[in-house]
Amino acid sequence: MTEMARAVRLHAGVPVYQYRTDPATPPVSVLRFGPHSHPGYDQRHIHDFPVLVYVERAAPPSPGAPGAPDLPGDPVADGDAFVVAQGAVVHPRAVAALTAGTGLFFDPTALGGDERAAWPSWRAHPLLLPFLHQIPGGLLRVRVPPARRPRWAATIGAIETELADQQDGYRQAALAHLTLLLVDVARLATDVVGDLRRSNEPLLAEVFEVIERRFTEPLSLREVADSIGMTPGHLTTVVRRRTGRTVVGWITERRLTEARxxxxxxxxxxxxxxxRVGLPDAGYFARVFRAGHAVTPREYRAGFTSTEA
Structure with a gap:
């Protein structure tokens, strides 16, 4: 995962991977899984970004091989797609069962021209609602009908070609192909999306609304908690449990999104x-930005400019 993601913290002892947002990393990446192919998947881990895995042809089960208890339902079959929930702990046994699949990793804020409207991405973008599911094991299975499978394979291949050739506009083209797959996922997961729309999410909505209104000014956990009538400790516990990230982490993420x-x-x-992003101390802002992106704000701007040139 080192090409497009990096471990940024631990959550209950489990490494959390964040999608790289430096100018050199494309907004979507493709991984062809295989035995021993990607270090980091041999341990429990969490993605702090959406992941979609498509199994074009499932590997036949090995006689006597242990099952994969973290996979929902029947054994992996041709045409299965797995939506990996952001913030969910993924077990290596689940990954082992998907070694015949192809992983699509992407930065959710890249789906749309206005990053502000894309935050928090799964709440503002309807195509990302399936990634909010809370299925144990973190994997939502959707079955791609046989008639659509050639299109899925061709679309993933087109993304790989764009990323390999890197011709003018390749980032936009790769995202356009990804969007077609996400539309299909949303349609195939209609029941899940409906459940999410009807689910009891008022607390998270209030938290995000407070942050959205006030991230451009000094804002603390206590101030967010006071705004919604909760203690800071309880609010932190609830938000971390639901999203895998703390309230302070979400404040920082919103500020970094606007800074980019x-x-x-x-x-x-x-x-x-x-x-403008609520961190008037330029030195402290630079340290926060570097911690999130591994480069300084000036280096980020210079790298983006050279990439676009």
Missing amino acids: RLLTGTDLPVGEIAR
């Missing part, structure tokens, strides 16, 4: 960008 937009879409000085 301003760095790449404006000529504003870094100090002014720091002020």
Whole structure:
């Protein structure tokens, strides 16, 4: 996973991987799984971004091989697609059962022209609602009908070609192909999406609304908690359990999302960008940005400019 993702923290001892957002990393990546192919999948891990796995042809089960208890339902079959829930712990036995599949990893904020509207991405973007499921094991299975399977294989192949050739507009083209697959997933997972729309999510909605209104100013966990009438400790526990991230983590993520937009879409000085995202100390802003992206704000802007040139 080192090409497109990196471990950024531990959650209950389990490494959490974040999709890289540096200019050199494409917004979507494709991994062809195979035995011993990708270090990092041989341990329990969490994706802090959406993952879709498609099994074009399932590997025949080995006689006497142990099952994969983290997989829902029947054994893996041709045409199965698995939606990996953001924040869910993925067990290596589940991954082992998907070694015949292809993984699509992507940055959810890239799905759309306005990053502000894409945050939190799975709440604002209807195509990402299936990634909110809470199925034990973190895997939602959708079965791709036989008539659609050639299109899925061709679309994944087209994404790989765009990423390999990197011709002008390849990032947009790769995302366009990915969007077609996500439309299919949303249609195949209609029941799950309906359940999510009807689910009791008012607390998270309130938290995100407070952060959205106030991230451009100094904002603490206690202030968010006070705004919705909860203690900071209880709010932290609930939000971490539901999303895999703390309230402070979400505040930081929203600020970094806006910072990336301003760095790449404006000529504003870094100090002014720091002020606009609620971190008026430019030095502290630079440290927070570097911790999240492994580069400074100026390096990020320069890298994006050189990539687009």
